[in-house]
Amino acid sequence: MLNKSIAELNHALHTKKISSVELTQFFLGRIKQFDTELNSFITVTEEQALQAAARADAQLAQGTAGPLAGIPIAQKDIFCTQGVKTSCGSKMLDNFIAPYDATVVKRFNAAGMVMLGKTNMDEFAMGSSNENSYYGPVKNPWHLGYVPGGSSGGSAAAVAAQLTPAATGTDTGGSIRQPAALCGISGIKPTYGRVSRYGMIAFASSLDQGGLFAKTAEDLAWLLNVMAGFDENDSTSVAHDVPDYTLTLNDSLKGLRIGLPKEFFNPSLDKEIANAIQAAIKEYEKLGATFHEISLPNTALSIPAYYVIAPAECSSNLARFDGVRYGHRCKNPHDLEDLYKRSRSEGFGKEVVRRIMIGTYALSTGYYDAYYIKAQKIRRLVRQDFDDAFKKVDVILGPTTPTPAFKLGEKTSDPLSMYLSDIYTIAVNLAGLPGISVPVGFIQGLPIGMQLIGHSFKEARLLNTAHVYQKATDWHTKKPEGF
Amino acid sequence: MEWETVIGLEVHVQLATQSKIFSGASTAFGAEPNTQACAIDLGFPGVLPVLNAEVVTMAIKLGLGIQAEIAKQSVFARKNYFYPDLPKGYQISQHTIPIVKGGHLDISLEDGSTKRIRITRAHLEEDAGKSLHEDFHGMSGIDLNRAGTPLLEIVSEPDIRSAKEAVAYLKNLHSLVRYLGICDGNMQEGSFRCDANVSIRPQGDLHFGTRTELKNINSFRYVERAIQYEVERQIALVESGGKVKQETRLFDPAKNETRAMRSKEEADDYRYFPDPDLLPVRITEKQIEEIRQHLPELPQQKHQRFMEQYGLNTYDATVLVSSGALADYFEAAVIASGNQTKLTANWVTGELSAALNKFDMEITQSPVIATELGKLVLRIADNTISGKIAKTIFESLWNQQGTVDDIIEKQGLKQVTDSAAIEALVDKILAANPDQVADYRSGKDKLFGFFVGQAMKESGGKINPQQLNELLKKKLQ
CATH class of the missing domain: 1.10.10.410 (Arc Repressor Mutant, subunit A)
Structure with missing residues (x-):
C-alpha cells in the first residue's frame, strides 16, 4: 500500500485487492507510528475515518463508487469540518468545533474519500516554516532538524512521510508550493477562483486559494478533478468549465514554449538550486520544449506589495475572533474592552499579532493611499507582467524557493528573512495564477523544487508539463529514510 | 440675531426581502433571539457573503423613483470596528462607490409652494444585531436576528431648513419606498429609521455651522421635536457665547431633549477597504430599463394627477397619496360616489381617517369598504340623506350593520324633502x-x-x- 499512486490504489480498491478499511487502517497505523515525531496532524479522526471507509467499501461492493472512493486524504486544519475541531493552528480556535463542512471537504466526502484527520499548519496560515503553530512545529521527514516549510507544513510532511496518499493545503503566498518543494513532493495552487473558499478560514481573501499535495502530478490531476469547480456560496469562485485533468496528462510537450524569467535567476539564488533547474531545462529540451527568456520586471516589488495587502485583509478577516461567540475567551473579563484585549492577546500568536498590527496600520486614515492603494497598483503591474509574458510563452519555469529547507529555529527571530523565502511564489498569488511545484533534486539530502506557472485556468497544461517531466525523471520517487 | 437652520437627513430603509442581504436566513421581525441567524450572519470562521440579487433591484427602484443616476458598477467595502453585535468585526457597506448617486425629492411647503431636496446618494449595507443591556445582571445579551438585514441608506444634501421641512421630506420618502414596494415602512419595528444632521448659522451666512448628529429617531413626531429641541439648544448655546461641539446626540422622547452620546472629535477610524469577498455589483442599461417599465405610478405623479383629474387641492392630494392603499381606496370610492371628488376626499381624509386613527388601523383593515363609502357620498349628493345623518350611517357601516342603502331603509333615515x-x-x-x-x-x-x-x-x-x-x-x- 506504500508507494502506490492514486490510480493504482483506485485500481486495487475496485478490483477488491484491498478494502478501504484496510487501506485506512494502514495509514492510521503509520500516523500512530510516526506522527509523535513529525507532529504533522493536529487531530486524527480515526473513528470517522473507519466509518467513511466502511461506507466506501459498501459503495465499491455495489459498484457505485467513483474513482477516488475509499482513498484516504488529510485536510489542512484551515478547512471547516463538521463536528470536528477546526483550529487553524491557533489557540484562538483550540476549542472550536466547526458546525459545517467547507465546500472542498464536502466535495471530497461526496467522492467517497476518507478523511484521516486535520493537519498542522502555521497559525491562520501565516508563516513559511510551520513554526507558528500553537500545536508546535512540524518536522521535515527528510531531516528532523529542519522545517517542512509552511504554512501547509503538516500536509506536506504527512504526504512526504506517506502518512497519507494526499492532503489539502491553502496557498496565499506560497503556502502549498514552498512546503511541497521543501518536502520533495508535488503541490498545486490552482487559479484564484478555481476552488471554492467557502469554509476555508480566511487569511487574505483576495490571495487565498485551496490546493493539493500528493506524490505526483498525476495524483494531483485525479484529486483536482474533484476539488475544482464553481460554488454558489463563494462569489469569487469562477463558473469556468472544469476539464478532466487526467485526459491531457500525457500530451506531448513538443513545441511547448517555456519562459525563464531573468529576475528569478539572480545571484541570490542558491547555486545548486540553479544547477538543478538547469538540469530540468535540459530534460525539457529533450522532450521537445523550447525556452525563451522573459522578464517579470516587478517581481522585486511583489514582497512589499504582498506584505501590505495580505496583512490588511487579515487585520479585517481576523476581527471576528473576539471571544464573543466562539473561540478563546479570557477568564473573568471586567468589561468589553478587557474581553477583547485579553481574549485576542491570549488567543493569537506573535506572527498573527504582527500581521494584524501591520494591516491595521496600512488601512488607517492617512496611510491607506500610501500603502494599500499603492500595493494594489503594484499588484496590477505584477499581473500585467505575467499577461505580457504569456503572450510569448505557455508556461513559466523557475525555482520554487531560493534555498532548501532551513533549520528549525533558524529564522524565527528574523521575520524579514523568513518573508524572503517566498520571493518566487508570492507574485503568482498577486496575479491569481495557477502554480505547481515538483521535485527536481536534492542538496545535501534536502529536496528542492521547481515551480511551473501557468496562465489563468491552465491547470491542465501545468499538470501535463509536470507529469511528462516526472515520467522522464525519478526525483518524485525518492522517499525519506526511516518512514 | 436671526438664525438659519440647516438639516441633512440620513434615512435607513430596511429592504423588504425574504432573506438577508448576504445569506439565506429569514428577515421576518419578532422571532425568538438568535433563531434567524445562520453561520454567515454569526460570522463563523470560513463563511462568505453572497449578495441577494433582490436588494440590487430594490436599490435601482429607489434610484429611479428619485431620478438619480444608477451606478453601472458599485463596490462593497468593509467598515471595520469592534462591537459585540457586529459579528464579523466589520460591516459590509458601500463606501466610495454607492449604487445610487444624486437624485431629488420634492416636498410641499405650508405656503403651497414646492421645494426640491437634493439627495446625495443611496447605498446598500447590512444591519448589525442588537445588544440588550437589561435583564442580564451586569452582562449584555446579543440578538443577531437583525444582523445581515438589508438596508438602503439614503443621504440628503443639507437642503432642509426646518423641522417641518424635515418631516415633509421624510413623509414623502416614506411614502415613496412603500409605493415602490421596497420597504414595509414600519417605523416602530425599525424598518424606516432616521438620523438628522443639524446645525445653525446666522441668516445669510454661506458657511455651515458645526453640526450634531441626532441618532435613531423612530417617528415623524419625534423627528420634529428632536430637531426643534436641538435647534433651540444650539441657538441658546451660541448666543450665550458657547460653541457647538461636533458630536452624536440621542433624542429622549420622555424628557423631550437630546443628550450627547459620543464625541466625533476622537473620530473612529473605520479603515474602509473594498471587500475582497464580493465582486463589484454590475448593472446593465437593460436591467434598469426593465425595472423602469414595471415601476408603479409614484406619489409625485399621483399627486399631480389627483389635483388635475379630481380637482383636489394640494393638501387633500398630499394626504390621499401618502400611501398607495389610501390612494387606491379613494379612487374606488370616487367611482362609487358618482364622481363626487371633493366630498369623497373630505370623507376619506375626515371621518374615515379619524376612525382609523382612533382604532390604530391601516386603510387596508377598514371595516368600511371603498365602494360603500362612495355610496354614502352618493346618497348625500343625491339628497337621499343629510350630511348629519350620513355620520350616523357611517357609524353603522363601521360596525358592519349592512350596506348604505340597507341601513337607510331599515333605520328609516331617508331625508324628508316633501x-x-x-x-x-x-x-x-x-x-x-x-x-x-x-x-x-x-x-x-x-x-x-x-x-x-x-x-x-x-x-x-x-x-x-x-x-x-x-x-x-x-x-x-
Whole structure:
C-alpha cells in the first residue's frame, strides 16, 4: 500500500485487492507510528475515518463508487469540518468545533474519500516554516532538524512521510508550493477562483486559494478533478468549465514554449538550486520544449506589495475572533474592552499579532493611499507582467524557493528573512495564477523544487508539463529514510 | 440675531426581502433571539457573503423613483470596528462607490409652494444585531436576528431648513419606498429609521455651522421635536457665547431633549477597504430599463394627477397619496360616489381617517369598504340623506350593520324633502313655542337655531336642512 499512486490504489480498491478499511487502517497505523515525531496532524479522526471507509467499501461492493472512493486524504486544519475541531493552528480556535463542512471537504466526502484527520499548519496560515503553530512545529521527514516549510507544513510532511496518499493545503503566498518543494513532493495552487473558499478560514481573501499535495502530478490531476469547480456560496469562485485533468496528462510537450524569467535567476539564488533547474531545462529540451527568456520586471516589488495587502485583509478577516461567540475567551473579563484585549492577546500568536498590527496600520486614515492603494497598483503591474509574458510563452519555469529547507529555529527571530523565502511564489498569488511545484533534486539530502506557472485556468497544461517531466525523471520517487 | 437652520437627513430603509442581504436566513421581525441567524450572519470562521440579487433591484427602484443616476458598477467595502453585535468585526457597506448617486425629492411647503431636496446618494449595507443591556445582571445579551438585514441608506444634501421641512421630506420618502414596494415602512419595528444632521448659522451666512448628529429617531413626531429641541439648544448655546461641539446626540422622547452620546472629535477610524469577498455589483442599461417599465405610478405623479383629474387641492392630494392603499381606496370610492371628488376626499381624509386613527388601523383593515363609502357620498349628493345623518350611517357601516342603502331603509333615515310634510312640522313647532316666536320677531335673531334644532329633533334629523331653513325664514317673518 506504500508507494502506490492514486490510480493504482483506485485500481486495487475496485478490483477488491484491498478494502478501504484496510487501506485506512494502514495509514492510521503509520500516523500512530510516526506522527509523535513529525507532529504533522493536529487531530486524527480515526473513528470517522473507519466509518467513511466502511461506507466506501459498501459503495465499491455495489459498484457505485467513483474513482477516488475509499482513498484516504488529510485536510489542512484551515478547512471547516463538521463536528470536528477546526483550529487553524491557533489557540484562538483550540476549542472550536466547526458546525459545517467547507465546500472542498464536502466535495471530497461526496467522492467517497476518507478523511484521516486535520493537519498542522502555521497559525491562520501565516508563516513559511510551520513554526507558528500553537500545536508546535512540524518536522521535515527528510531531516528532523529542519522545517517542512509552511504554512501547509503538516500536509506536506504527512504526504512526504506517506502518512497519507494526499492532503489539502491553502496557498496565499506560497503556502502549498514552498512546503511541497521543501518536502520533495508535488503541490498545486490552482487559479484564484478555481476552488471554492467557502469554509476555508480566511487569511487574505483576495490571495487565498485551496490546493493539493500528493506524490505526483498525476495524483494531483485525479484529486483536482474533484476539488475544482464553481460554488454558489463563494462569489469569487469562477463558473469556468472544469476539464478532466487526467485526459491531457500525457500530451506531448513538443513545441511547448517555456519562459525563464531573468529576475528569478539572480545571484541570490542558491547555486545548486540553479544547477538543478538547469538540469530540468535540459530534460525539457529533450522532450521537445523550447525556452525563451522573459522578464517579470516587478517581481522585486511583489514582497512589499504582498506584505501590505495580505496583512490588511487579515487585520479585517481576523476581527471576528473576539471571544464573543466562539473561540478563546479570557477568564473573568471586567468589561468589553478587557474581553477583547485579553481574549485576542491570549488567543493569537506573535506572527498573527504582527500581521494584524501591520494591516491595521496600512488601512488607517492617512496611510491607506500610501500603502494599500499603492500595493494594489503594484499588484496590477505584477499581473500585467505575467499577461505580457504569456503572450510569448505557455508556461513559466523557475525555482520554487531560493534555498532548501532551513533549520528549525533558524529564522524565527528574523521575520524579514523568513518573508524572503517566498520571493518566487508570492507574485503568482498577486496575479491569481495557477502554480505547481515538483521535485527536481536534492542538496545535501534536502529536496528542492521547481515551480511551473501557468496562465489563468491552465491547470491542465501545468499538470501535463509536470507529469511528462516526472515520467522522464525519478526525483518524485525518492522517499525519506526511516518512514 | 436671526438664525438659519440647516438639516441633512440620513434615512435607513430596511429592504423588504425574504432573506438577508448576504445569506439565506429569514428577515421576518419578532422571532425568538438568535433563531434567524445562520453561520454567515454569526460570522463563523470560513463563511462568505453572497449578495441577494433582490436588494440590487430594490436599490435601482429607489434610484429611479428619485431620478438619480444608477451606478453601472458599485463596490462593497468593509467598515471595520469592534462591537459585540457586529459579528464579523466589520460591516459590509458601500463606501466610495454607492449604487445610487444624486437624485431629488420634492416636498410641499405650508405656503403651497414646492421645494426640491437634493439627495446625495443611496447605498446598500447590512444591519448589525442588537445588544440588550437589561435583564442580564451586569452582562449584555446579543440578538443577531437583525444582523445581515438589508438596508438602503439614503443621504440628503443639507437642503432642509426646518423641522417641518424635515418631516415633509421624510413623509414623502416614506411614502415613496412603500409605493415602490421596497420597504414595509414600519417605523416602530425599525424598518424606516432616521438620523438628522443639524446645525445653525446666522441668516445669510454661506458657511455651515458645526453640526450634531441626532441618532435613531423612530417617528415623524419625534423627528420634529428632536430637531426643534436641538435647534433651540444650539441657538441658546451660541448666543450665550458657547460653541457647538461636533458630536452624536440621542433624542429622549420622555424628557423631550437630546443628550450627547459620543464625541466625533476622537473620530473612529473605520479603515474602509473594498471587500475582497464580493465582486463589484454590475448593472446593465437593460436591467434598469426593465425595472423602469414595471415601476408603479409614484406619489409625485399621483399627486399631480389627483389635483388635475379630481380637482383636489394640494393638501387633500398630499394626504390621499401618502400611501398607495389610501390612494387606491379613494379612487374606488370616487367611482362609487358618482364622481363626487371633493366630498369623497373630505370623507376619506375626515371621518374615515379619524376612525382609523382612533382604532390604530391601516386603510387596508377598514371595516368600511371603498365602494360603500362612495355610496354614502352618493346618497348625500343625491339628497337621499343629510350630511348629519350620513355620520350616523357611517357609524353603522363601521360596525358592519349592512350596506348604505340597507341601513337607510331599515333605520328609516331617508331625508324628508316633501315640502308639505316639512311645512306641517314647522307649523307644529311654531305653535308649540309661541314665546320664542314672539322673541324672535322682536329681534332675537339667535333663536333661529333653536327652531332648527327643534325641527331636527322632532324629525330625527331627517329633514333636508336647506328646505327647512327656507320655510322657517318664511314662516317667522
